[in-house]
Amino acid sequence: MNTVSHVLKMTAVAAALAACSLGTAQAADTITLMVGGISKIVYLPAKLTEDLGYFKDEGLDVKLLSEPAGVNAENEMLAGAVQGVVGFYDHSIDLQSKGKNVESVVQFAQVPGEVEIVSAKASATLKSPADFKGRTLGVTGLGSSTDFLTQYMAFKAGLKHGDYTILPVGGGNTFIASIQNNRIDAGMTTDPAATQLVASGQGKILVDMRHPEPTAKVLGGLYPAASLYMPNAWVESHHDEVQKLVNAFVKTMKYMHTHTAEQIADQMPKDYYGGDKALYVKALEASLPSFTSDGRMPKDGPQTVLQVLSTFKPQVKAAHIDLSKTYTTAFVDAAK
Template sequence: MRTRVLPVLIALSTLLFVSACGGATSRNADGNVIKIAGVNLMCFSPAFVAEKLGYFDDEGLDVTIVPTDSGDASVTALLGRSVVAVTTGFDTPIELTGKGQSIQSLAGLEMATIYAFVGGNTFPQIPPNNPQAFVDAMKGKRFGVAASGSTGDSIARGIFAEYGLNPDTDVTIIAVGTGAEASAALRTGSVDALITYEPDLTQITTSGTGRIVFDLRTTTTESTYSKLPTSTLQATTEWINDNPETARALVRAVTRANNTLRDDPATALPVLEELYPDLAPDLVANIYNASRDHFTSEISPQTYDAAMKIYQNTGLITDDVPYEEVVATQFSDIWNLKTSE
């Protein structure tokens, strides 16, 4: 999930993205016609739900969501000004600050982890909800991550270290990609276990390729990495300052969608089934139920500080980045509004 943006790729991708999507039509101050870039995943779904249920329309906004295939592509579009907002990883504004870019989170989306650890069919049987048993079982084995240095890699290394396993010497960590590549690595025994998220998680478990051996989304015994926020709605600081009322309207609409996802499954589920037509309705429901309690707009200083400590411990961040620098706190009065307000 981590966003890593290289200057050359930014320039090339931006040209392609602008060519395909046209320029952002909302660069005028407080314009109401805007484009948002995002990957159509459950962790980014509040923006898509807000569009489907007309919440942006109710705020007087004409919003087009431009689908991308990665957080990198979304951020590239934002920095190239072909969109004015993105749904992407919580850590993105923090990382980009060190690259001289000023991006802020407007509102939270999925404010807890999306990750689970999956073992192959030969992985030892261990008690559920027991991180120590999982880490002990991993000693001397091969473990799969999407990519070296990815958020999943950082979380796995942190969990291993937290429960007494040296991630550099006691386990072999292998980059296996995502989707079919990750599933094949687990099925063939190239790795004994891996860390993953939806929809790969459901596809791996329903196909019989692997089973969940420790779930960070539902654990009651691990209180550090399970609380790491996943995603937020973001825009450049410049655009937020130039368009304060439009930004406020965006936050209201997304907060309403978060409330719907968290508190009103009867309304949310049909929309999610429409968003993910390739998944059976029962699988959509399973994915949603695992994430449902995590949807909230609030980005509290306490949550931010806890995430910063994790990022620093795992080497993602080396310098302190002030909360107010990367979180648009002027919208905090909206974050906890109820749907009816």
Template sequence: MPMKRTVLSRRSFTLLAAAAVAVPALRAQGRPEKRRVSIAVGGKAAFYYLPLTISEQLGYFKAEGLDVEIADFAGGAKALEALVGGSADVVSGAYEHTIHMQAKKQFVQSIVLMGRAPQIAMGVSTKGIPNYRGLADLRGKKIGVSAPGSSTNMVANLVLSRAGIQASEVSYVGVGTSAGALAALRSGQIDAMSNTEPVMTMLEQKGDVRIVSDTRTLKGTQEVFGGPMPAACFYTRADFVKQNPNTCQGLANAIVRGLKWLQTAGPSDIIKTVPESYLLGDRALYLASFTRVREALALDGLLPEDGARTALKALASFDPTVKPERIDLSRTFTNDFARRAKEKYKA
């Protein structure tokens, strides 16, 4: 029996085409599958996580229909443990953890980028090692990091490995990312430190440290890593992304909106928005730190593919458990949510 041909009018075709385009958009803006979301972060007061604080303080998560509960840990490695253990839905942490986890055959995925440079500096105590001549002087020394296994630890490992120093030749000490880190270095508990802002600028401007490696700027990051290096992001389990796309979209929307706010925010805006405790008792130095790392903040939440390759190359250079040929970078991040958020807020 011959098939009956259906002829569409131009108007009908236009309406159908519009409907086809509208479906994904409606789905992307649907109600969150999971309204209450627990977020783990390692050192929330650091500028590394400023977009998270801004989006929280300005009510951007609530505007997306999300009730977020943020648990602050000493470092990124501890925040990751919360995700693996099931006490957190999402981590606000360093992108490279997605690669480390895949090397262990566990899949976690970045859904929105907050930082396009690590914002981590490594400094040697001017009091503990007054006659510092080079990285070789750090053999046998104690190096402070936010927490063992964190991004600050990763940067220290990379810097030392390029000088021929193995991780086993130094001792890493977890000192957090705020007042405790300042006290640890000034009291002589550690000989050097790899940490984030505002801690490192505060130590540097007071003459407590001599900076030996710096990724607080895009130029410094290029020099240390040889390319763009993605930093803070929201990452979560791959199955959570599949089961909660609207929730992930809401999280990405809130962060991208925060990033857009940060592009035009002045010093007084920052001071008014962040909690007083984040200033560590010195507003001027806090703002000096912000000025130094401002360009390191992401612009639109998108993670660059060449940045993912840089991260993999860096990790593989000192971590024998990371085999580049066994890592599928396309499974470590998605830009789908950030693209939609960017369109929504024109970031």
């Protein structure tokens, strides 16, 4: 082989290797986030950010997956299948008590955005959490945030865990069906399901945690909920990617506070409306007060969450939780 042929061959090999390397880099650059029910309004910032093009504006390739129960989304992250979870901040505290460190890097909601709905059939006799005794209560999944909050309300009402039955029924249409089919007497869900049940007369609101004031009354303070949480180790080793994610989400939170519910709804997939856009807009209007305006963790919020979990979770109470490791404001502070 002459020198020219050898050089050309080596150049081709180098180009092929570079192409393979580039392909690997591109694949590695995809960030996959698991959302605890992507059509739930409490997690709307995830899909809205994607649809507004803010991930792409930051040069990110973000893939959103949906898992109806937040606890299952959490498990996917712990297994390494996804890089982060759009879910409730309280999982960061619960997981630390189990020796696993994850942190909220941007906070979407200052309150749960959850509603305890009583079936129309049970509403005559079920008028407060004290009436949970002997009842079957729906949650999205065992170990989910809806499970945590339900247990706390029952505990505060003087009930023990065995006084009532917790039934995992998922969210959205499966929750609605559980009310319709009398599988549960009451349950905790989010919009748009909550508004749909009330509008149809099939359910009544028992506890509304979509607004700061009633939430503080029930839980003792603001209860930061929907967030993007990720393993601390991944955050530390992927600082630039996390900063870009937070930049995109902070931009979305500002968008949500400068546009009407109808304008926001216009950005969402039409199948999220459930065939009734006006009802979806109404549900969105009811939930908008739950969201932060800038992605920042509310002051004293983490302490409220810790206090709530500690009342009925001995493992959390005994763990000496370091709240500073469960969230960070550094990326929000540095956001564009």
